[in-house]
Amino acid sequence: xxxxxxxxxxxxxxxxxxxxxxxxxxxxxxxxxxxxxxxxxxxxxxxxxxxxxxxxxxxxxxxxxxxxxxxxxxxxxxxxxxxxxxxxxxxxxxxxxxxxxxxxxxxxxxxxxxxxxxxxxxxxxxxxxxxxxxxxxxxxxxxxxxxxxxxxxxxxxxxxxxxxxxxxxxxxxxxxxxxxxxxxxxxxxxxxxxxxxxxxxxxxxxxxxxxxxxx
Amino acid sequence: xxxxxxxxxxxxxxxxxxxxxxxxxxxxxxxxxxxxxxxxxxxxxxxxxxxxxxxxxxxxxxxxxxxxxxxxxxxxxxxxxxxxxxxxxxxxxxxxxxxxxxxxxxxxxxxxxxxxxxxxxxxxxxxxxxxxxxxxxxxxxxxxxxxxxxxxxxxxxxxxxxxxxxxxxxxxxxxxxxxxxxxxxxxxxxxxxxxxxxxxxxxxxxxxxxxxxxx
DNA sequence: CTGTTTTGTAATCATTCAATTACAACATTC
DNA sequence: GAATGTTGTAATTGAATGATTACAAAACAG
Numbered sequence: 001x002x003x004x005x006x007x008x009x010x011x012x013x014x015x016x017x018x019x020x021x022x023x024x025x026x027x028x029x030x031x032x033x034x035x036x037x038x039x040x041x042x043x044x045x046x047x048x049x050x051x052x053x054x055x056x057x058x059x060x061x062x063x064x065x066x067x068x069x070x071x072x073x074x075x076x077x078x079x080x081x082x083x084x085x086x087x088x089x090x091x092x093x094x095x096x097x098x099x100x101x102x103x104x105x106x107x108x109x110x111x112x113x114x115x116x117x118x119x120x121x122x123x124x125x126x127x128x129x130x131x132x133x134x135x136x137x138x139x140x141x142x143x144x145x146x147x148x149x150x151x152x153x154x155x156x157x158x159x160x161x162x163x164x165x166x167x168x169x170x171x172x173x174x175x176x177x178x179x180x181x182x183x184x185x186x187x188x189x190x191x192x193x194x195x196x197x198x199x200x201x202x203x204x205x206x207x208x209x210x211x212x213x214x215x
Numbered sequence: 216x217x218x219x220x221x222x223x224x225x226x227x228x229x230x231x232x233x234x235x236x237x238x239x240x241x242x243x244x245x246x247x248x249x250x251x252x253x254x255x256x257x258x259x260x261x262x263x264x265x266x267x268x269x270x271x272x273x274x275x276x277x278x279x280x281x282x283x284x285x286x287x288x289x290x291x292x293x294x295x296x297x298x299x300x301x302x303x304x305x306x307x308x309x310x311x312x313x314x315x316x317x318x319x320x321x322x323x324x325x326x327x328x329x330x331x332x333x334x335x336x337x338x339x340x341x342x343x344x345x346x347x348x349x350x351x352x353x354x355x356x357x358x359x360x361x362x363x364x365x366x367x368x369x370x371x372x373x374x375x376x377x378x379x380x381x382x383x384x385x386x387x388x389x390x391x392x393x394x395x396x397x398x399x400x401x402x403x404x405x406x407x408x409x410x411x412x413x414x415x416x417x418x419x420x421x422x423x424x425x426x427x428x429x430x
Numbered sequence: 431c432t433g434t435t436t437t438g439t440a441a442t443c444a445t446t447c448a449a450t451t452a453c454a455a456c457a458t459t460c
Numbered sequence: 461g462a463a464t465g466t467t468g469t470a471a472t473t474g475a476a477t478g479a480t481t482a483c484a485a486a487a488c489a490g
Contacts, residue, residue, distance in 0.1 A: 015456065015467055035345050039255030043448060053469050058449060120342065127338055129392040130250050138391045139403070146406045157409035164410075165380035168387050176353045177344040188354070191361045194372035195379075230437055230486060258478060268439050273479060 018060070025050045025057055027117065029071050034120025038068050038128070072134055075121040076141040082108045083145060087152045101153055102163060109167055110199050113174060114206035123171055169195055179207055233275070240265045240272055242332065244286050249335025253283045253343070287349055290336040291356040297323045298360060302367045316368055317378060324382055325414050328389060329421035338386055384410055394422050 016024075028049035032041045043064050047054040061067040086104045091097060113119035125141075128134035149160045173195055182189045193200055231239075243264035247256045258279050262269040276282040301323045306312060328334035340356075343349035364375045388410055397404045408415055 018467075021467085037252045037254055037342070039252055042446085052467095054447090055449080055451095055470085056468060059468095064448065123338075123342055126387050126390050127252070127335065127342065129390050129395075135392060139393060139396055142388075142391060142393070143400060143402050143406065147402060161381070161384065161409050162377070165377070165384035168383035169376065169380035172341050172383050173357070175341050175344050176357060177350060178354060178357070181354055185358060187358050187362060191358065194376050233437075236437085257476085259476095267437095269477090270440085270479080270481095271438060274438095279478065 021050075021052070021056075022060060025052070025060060025067070026071060026074060029067050030075065030115075030117030030121050033068055033071055034117050034124060037124060038065075043067075069133060069137075071121050072125045072128075072137060075118050076125065076137060078118060079109075079112060079122065080141060080144055080148075082112050083148055087148060098155070098159065102159070105149075105153070105163065106166070106199065107202070110170065110196075110202055113170060114203065116174075116210065119171060119174055123175055166195075174203070174207075179204060236265075236267070236271075237275060240267070240275060240282070241286060241289060244282050245290065245330075245332030245336050248283055248286055249332050249339060252339060253280075258282075284348060284352075286336050287340045287343075287352060290333050291340065291352060293333060294324075294327060294337065295356060295359055295363075297327050298363055302363060313370070313374065317374070320364075320368070320378065321381070321414065322417070325385065325411075325417055328385060329418065331389075331425065334386060334389055338390055381410075389418070389422075394419060 025046065029041075029046045032046045032049055035041075036045070043057045044054040046067070047057045050057070057067070058064070061070065083105060086101075086108045089104070091101060113122070125134055125138045128138065145164070146160065149155045149163060155163070173192060178188050178192055182192075192203075196203055240261065244256075244261045247261045247264055250256075251260070258272050259269040261282070262272045265272065272282070273279070276285065298320060301316075301319045304319070306316060328337070340349055340353045343353065360379070361375065364370045364378060370378070388407060393403050393407055397407075407418075411418055
């Protein structure tokens with residue numbers, strides 16, 4: 001029935017290059033830190049989620065804090081990179097140029113935060129304003145987005161505010177898992193629909209897919 | 216120089232009615248939980264902030280978790296109550312009726328989140344979507360606000376979305392302490408100004424007052 | 431005054447968890 | 461095929477912390 005010993009035989013854990021393991025750990029840590037917060041997450045939870053042992057996680061990143069910092073830095077980098085990519089695309093000039101750009105940037109954002117790890121890691125970063133390192137990263141990241149919208153996208157202040165504000169509302173409604181209670185309270189879906197409008201199907205498709213994956 | 220003993224003399228800690236102590240602890244806990252999160256905060260930190268001993272905090276609320284739940288529930292209640300109060304005020308009918316109501320509700324919200332404990336406790340609640348109890352409270356609270364704006368204020372969907380979105384952006388910019396770097400990066404103030412517009416002085420006055428209080 | 435309730439703390443316990451140590455197995459190089 | 465480096469774990473430890481216990485002193489009731 002099993003090999004060599006009579007014990008559970010905990011599969012001999014495939015050897016994988018450190019660089020690749022690193023990515024696995026970061027992906028797992030993003031989810032775990034996102035859901036439980038820096039203090040609420042344990043290195044053991046991250047290790048299990050990544051399919052390795054706790055000491056390996058610690059050795060790979062030195063400390064739990066370093067791991068968290070890297071998770072946050074990655075999330076912010078991906079956010080900035082996502083916007084930069086959209087802004088680098090060619091755009092035709094016309095009446096609806098701005099509307100189109102907003103739609104593309106919005107889609108890129110929703111695409112990013114469909115990854116619940118990214119979404120929650122970003123929000124954890126926003127809630128770490130008191131932490132010198134994470135707080136500074138969060139402020140710098142937010143200001144970089146602001147400058148991109150102002151200088152590269154050429155948006156006027158009200159457009160910028162509206163765009164950023166919508167994004168923060170997206171964050172919140174997804175973080176509190178509003179879609180979870182669609183069948184208990186129809187207002188939940190109404191609020192989601194009024195918030196995400198056309199993007200709702202995109203969002204719901206992603207959360208449904210994720211739920212199916214876990215089942 | 217000091218009384219009785221040669222030791223620091225830790226003042227005999229005034230006896231205060233339990234009900235009043237309870238409020239002190241909740242106020243302290245709001246700040247501590249807000250800054251450090253549920254897991255990051257210790258009952259000892261709350262106790263020190265409230266000026267009492269750690270066992271007393273635990274005995275008053277049974278468990279750390281109960282204390283956190285009550286802090287979150289209070290924050291959500293104050294939010295709902297604040298809006299309900301504005302909506303109960305008499306309003307004259309006119310072209311700018313809606314604008315005026317938005318302004319009043321917005322002012323009430325900014326007034327509320329000037330209390331950093333409330334602001335951060337609310338955000339912690341939003342980030343606790345995975346926790347059955349806190350998550351349910353957060354969802355219910357958000358939906359109640361939505362219904363108030365839809366049914367009592369009579370706002371159309373886009374107005375509701377805009378209002379809620381602005382609120383979430385307020386939250387974020389205050390949480391990351393953007394005003395802290397006004398003199399390092401002028402864009403920080405620009406972003407705050409474009410977000411809060413008229414309300415900025417209100418916000419800055421409050422944070423400045425709070426900073427002075429701590430100094 | 432005497433007894434009881436309320437308000438509070440000091441000391442301690444049991445658990446959790448990040449970090450360290452020591453070691454093992456595989457891979458690569460020479 | 462030894463020597464070296466890489467990838468991994470089991471076992472342990474030391475510190476932190478929520479909770480409990482035992483006790484003290486103030487307030488109050490009769």
